[in-house]
Amino acid sequence: MDKITEQDGFAPLGREGLVERVARLLSKAIVTGQLTPGTRLSESVVAKQLGTSRAPVREAARLLENSGLVTYHANRGFFVRKFTATELDNLYEFRIVIELAAVRRLIREGLGDTGPALAAQIEELRRLAGPPHDMLTHVEADMQFHRLICNGSGNPRFLRTFEQIALETELTIVLIGKLYEDAHRLAETHVPILEALQSGCEQDAVDAMFYHLDVARTLVTEQFRKLEDESPK
Template sequence: MDSEPLFKPLTRDALTQRIARILTDAIVSGKLKPGDRVAESVIARDLGVSRAPVREAGRLLESAGLLVSKANRGFFVRTIDADDLDSLYELRLCIEREAAARTVREGRVAQIRDRLLDQIKEMVVMSEDNQLIHQIGGDLQFHRLIVETSGNLRFLAVFDKLASEIQACTALIERVFDEPGKVARNHALIVEALDSGDEDAARAAMDYHIGVAREAVVGHFRKLEGAADNAL
């Protein structure tokens, strides 16, 4: 009798998700740059799959805000401008500062303290090994853990909807700052504020953390846009 297969065949949904993950990694790592065309035929050929799951993955990333579709031309990596980035950081700040305060108020910090510290250690190691993609995932998990622990399901739903855009922004931060591990280590200030038991301190720590990133990344984009305008 034939033995049972070790792995079950991938369903269309699973294949689509895997392709979407591959494309997301390419975008946040800079392999696919803003404005680049995402050619279904080329990607399907490179991955050894049909065009259908590639097209479905493209639609998923369009709904996530990473791709845009143009009639009769296909998908393109979304071009992010400074105002759009600033709006995203403002929304993140509204959610995460109150999630941090709520986590303190509900007495839930102890539930996640060790996991947050472990996440920071992993991010520092990955930054030293130049594992950008994994560091971005670790950063996202750190912030998501606080939002989830706050107990506000609306906060979490919005955070998850923005996850891909947040990942892209994290990649931009790593390219703007000179020290790859600086962003990872700065997360420790958030944990210290949560440990203080002071809601205002938790808000202030998140204001600072996201505010520094917002100023650096948005400022960087405004300079690029200014240079492009002057070149016209």
């Protein structure tokens, strides 16, 4: 079994550093929309709210900067990241490059236990399609499917880069407010990818993944442009 989540194995449990905890709380607050894009992340305010000093908050903010959730201006502090339609398009283009490369490598290295893991994740997506429809949980499960592929590719750099864009991808999806009209449909769109991967045909797998991501890219970008027009600036 591959190690993805931090709860399996003997990874220290109470050993989560304060910085990581703050980073997790902040990222959750941002992704869930409690902190809207553009708002300032005052170190002292956050520190006071969490009952810590500014140092851990500052470090956590720098971590989030690498995840693309916040931007940092020298001598001005951290701000929740704002996205433009172009940036969003660039994000998906980049994501496609990374994930297609991961798919190619995964095929060449052999699926291994990534196959069953992907199948199980699709089951999870189907289960989540039923009520209650928690958007964030759903998006995270979707991302987990793609994370499994990057993780199974065998080159840790793909997983690492995926993690760097995973949170901002989640954020943009949540910003838009919907991923698919039908949650059941979303789950099924992952099936062709898995089947192509299991067939062992590299080109089929690449095509399936590209189609999947390209559809998502179009949906997300168009929806975002629509929202941009409704509330210009």
